[in-house]
Amino acid sequence: MRYTSPPSELFIENRRRLAARLKPSSIAVLHANDLMPSNADGVRSFIQNADLFYLSGIDQEETILVLFPQAPDPQFREILFIRETSEQLVTWQGPQFSKEEAASLSGIATVRWTHEFETVFRPLVVEARHIFLNTNEHARATPIVETRDMRFIRWCMEHFPLHRYERLAPILQELRIIKSEPELALIREACRLGAEAFRQMIGIVRPGVWEFEIEAELFHCLVRNRSKGPSFLPIIASGPNTCILHYERNERQCQAGELILMDFGAEYANYASDITRTVPVDGRFTPRQRAVYDAVLRIHNEAMRRMIPGNTMPNLVREVGELVESELVGLGLLDREAIRNQPTEGPLYRKYFMHGISHHLGLAVHDVGSRYQPFAPGMVMTCEPGIYIREEGIGIRIENDILLTESGPVNLTAEIPSTAEDIESWMKHAAF
Template sequence: MRYQPIPQDLFIQNRHNFSKQLNTCSVAIFNSNDIMPTNADGTMSFRQNSDLFYLSGIDQEESILVLFPEAKDPRMQEILFLRETNDLILTWEGYKLTKEQAREISGIETVLWLSEFKQVLNSLMAEAEHVYLNTNEHLRAVVEVETRDARFIKWCKEHYPLHKYERSAPIMHKLRAVKSEPEIELIKTACEITEKAFRRLLGFIKPGVMEYEIEAEISHEFLRNRSRGPAYSSIIASGANACILHYVDNNRECKDGDLVLMDFGAEYANYAADLTRTVPVNGKFSKRQREVYDSVLTVMKAAKQMLVPGNSLDQYHAFVGRVMENELIKLGLLNEADVRNQDPAKPLYKKYFMHGTSHLLGLDVHDVGNKYRPFEEGMVFTCEPGIYIREEGIGIRLENDILITKNGAIDLMENIPLEADDIEKLMKK
């Protein structure tokens, strides 16, 4: 892997925390992600299942983790199954993990080859009463392909129909929402790499540059700093494209007088950063652009102060909505009387700010967690208000990653230029 080794204590502790949540006499099984096909004999780059990585640190395909805390044989309480390599695999694909390397990464002593899985599982199921299986239960997930976990669920229920089946996802959502110190350090590293990319862009962007050239500069900086690449598809949206929230074509010329909205973040050790900045292509905001920019920044600063323990997403978004209404009235986009008489279920500000202000961040960009759970120390949220005025061809979003602590919000991107004056000054250089 490109990233530096992660201390195995992180994964040992994660497994310990997970196992404490299980019913008595339970076995839990986690599968790696598939390598997804493209066309002919092509494949996509492998991305490990976030839950398996969280519990083991293993970043290799065709891996299975089995946890059975009450197994009678202590060697069977934690088992890692790996794909056994051979000369053919070495020749065509390269090195795979040895058992010794897997033990060093994960802290799991019992490492077996995948060919032994069914026989070992059969003996464990004779002891187990409950079986925890993993699924993707993210609220926004759209799963149109059958995953390795989904195939295994069908196989397991067919071969062991009388066991009591449970869901691992609620436990994983609970645990992964609160980041430990090692995880926070990994996210900080992703943020630092993202900062390097943004500072690189401030000296690169000018009229005539193509959106994809900006994207190329970002990727270059990511790769040279041990990142596998972007944590998600980079959005480089100039002019009216900035009013398309998930614009990823990145094929337009950036023109004099345009703004360019850039939403990107590095992945480091599978952990994500998520940054958005909007800058003037020619290095100088127009009067109207500056007005809108300052309004977004005002909302962002107010929102950050609400990311504190005990608050909730519903309360938070209601507060941000009120601040946004005031800014949109100042900008002449909303009428104060209309706002007073609006349908609370359909707030008028949604015309210009139609997405949420924050989401959890971690191993996934839109990380897992319960949206009704009060904010807790150790949670990491994005803070990303925006104003999109389609009729003026202006779209501005600003986004930083925020760590919640008992003493308030800590901005993990506080060193990344944000004030309009600072942006203009750095672009002028």
């Protein structure tokens, strides 16, 4: 692994917390992600199943984790199955985890080869009453590709039809939504890498630069700092592209007088940051761009102040909507009479601010967690308001990563400038 391995105590504690939530006489099974094919015999870079990594720290395909907290034999209460290495595998793909290495990383004493799974699992599962199985239950997921977890669900129900089956995802979502100190250290590192990448990206911003050249600086900075790369496909959007929310082609040449909206994140040890900054191509905002930028920043700062324990996402969305309406009136984009007469459904501000204000962040950029769960200390969430004026070619978004604490929100990406003055100053001094 290119990143420094997290302490095994993180995964030991995560398993302990999960075991305490399982029903008596339960066995739980989680699988690694598949290698995803591209074309011919090619495959994409491996991305581990976040739940399996959360509980084991193992970042390798063909891995299975079995938890049976009340197994009669203590050695089978936690079992990790990893792919058996061989001379041929080492020749073609390099060193794989040994049993000793996997045990050290995960804190699991019993490590077996994956091909032994069925032989070990069958005598254990008959001792259990409940089988907890895992699926991707993210509210916005569209699982069109069958996963190893899904294939195992079908196999398990066929071979053990009379057991009581339970959903593991709701428990893991509740556990993962609150970050521990070791997790926060990894997220902070992802945020730090994002700040360093932003500094490098704006160093080449000038009239005539191509969006993909800026993107290349992002990859260069992250990979040389032990990251696998961006935590999602980056958005480097200039001019009219700033008003395309999920623009990912990054193929336009940037022109003087325009803005560049950079929505990007860094991955570190599978944890993510998610950052957006909007900067002027030639280093200085026009008066109109500055007015819109300052409006978005005011919305951001007030929204962040409301990200406190006890608030909820639906309430925050309502509060932010009122802030956006007020700023749009000030920009001459809405009038108060129209707002008073607008329909309850489909508020007018949605023409200029059409996405969400926040999402959870962690082992996924859009991390697991119910939007209806009250905010609590230990949550990490984004704060990302924007105003998009398509007819003017102005799209501005400011996004930071926020840790919720008892004493108030903490901006984990505060190192990256947010004010227009600071952005202009950074661009002036960062230019190559």
